[in-house]
Amino acid sequence: MADQMKIMVEDNKPVSPKTTEKSIVVEMMNLKKSFGEKKVLVDISLKIYKGENLVILGKSGTGKSVLIKCIVGLLEWDEGDLVLFGQNVSNLKRNELAELRKKIGFLFQSGALYDSMTVRENLEFPLRRQKTKIVKEEIDLRVKEALKNVGLLDAIDQMTSELSGGMRKRLGLARTLILKPEIMLYDEPTTGLDPITSREISELIIEVQKNYETTSIIITHDIECAKLTGNRIVVLKEGICYAEGSFEEMQNSTDKWVRSFFEY
């Protein structure tokens, strides 16, 4: 499958971004979110820079997925501020927010493919929804290009139920990338995959960063994926950003709890 990919990673390292105040694309300030009595996000303050791959690690139930679902608009937070591309989301009108969120792509943990549609239709769907005046030829061109980039051109007319776990993840990625988002949110992109396919997906994430110049937030439990893709690691614990730094800094942290993530 790997040989089908259009572009292979040469150096296997993500591009280092500029981390100036001007290049902040996502900023969370004291974000809080509870489900009933359960406080999931206790106090999250985080800046994400343009072109950066930020990996968020944490035990299950620490609010990693909730955090990115707040960014994409699938969940609403209770308190705090979220600034996207310099605009405070709380001050925006519904249509302004919708326009802003068009710049964000989301790769679901399960792929979230439409199982009543073929591979081609899965890719056509977001294109037709977002770009209502797009012509058929352009749709066809962009679908084929997106599938070629993830090595799935041969599967274009298959039903999604016929695809393997890795193929489903790659199709999910292609479906998100077809809209050329500026921010990519990955919800556990390598969960449930074998090590080789996991590595392929990690390499694709780096390719996406390089080719599309996207900013990415990657939620993962996979340390190998975190090591390969992340410029910066944030560790969540009990709803707060507990530790932050490069992979090496986290790996050699003086905090035993943080270090325990990397002792595998």
Add this chain to the structure above:
Amino acid sequence: MNKFFLEVTSIASFTLQFFKEVLKPPYEFNELAKQAFMIGYKSFGLVAITGFIIGLVLTIQSRPTLAKFGAESLLAAMVAVSIVREIGPVITALIFAGKVGSGIGAELASMKVTEQIDAMQVSWTNPFKYLVVTRVVAATLMLPMLVLFSDVVGLLGAFVGVNLKGDVSSTLFFSYIFNSLEFKDLMPAVIKTFFFGFAIGLIGCYKGYYSDKGTEGVGKAANSAVVFASLTVFIIDMIAVQITSLLDY
């Protein structure tokens, strides 16, 4: 009790949202046509079989009782009125609830479990409009057509039933039927099927859209959609009968 009222409030708010979304552009005509095909056209076979059997069985079962009173000649008229006014709409609606209501419930619940509804939302699609409005409208429009079709097939079944123990020509049989049927037999029956279709579509969507997570939630959604929709059909029917008798229909 508290849970019951919460459920009623939730359904009321879901219904209100439907009426808000159904009028607001953009309209999902392609998806509506697709759903009308899936919900309506693909149910014709099942409705035809059940309609024919009901017509046949009703005729065979009614004959001895009518014969006791020397009213065998009224058999065709009685069966026709029964099918058109009551049995055709209710039985077809129940079949429809079993097939379509459960199908919609299970489909939307599994879409929720596999995050497909969330994926639609991040693809700049209003999932309520795309999934719920189209299915409810399709169910509302298609059930009356299925009921009319079922009535016709049911009368054919009755014709076969009459001829099992007698010899009545089709011309005589259908002229009896058309002489005994009036406009006021057909209209209330057709009108109530719009409400049946609406309720079945809405309940199926509601149960699926707000299902619990996990595969258990899918099963529960399908099951409760059928039970609740079937019960609602009877309640609507009871109300419709009261209204038509008050209006002298």
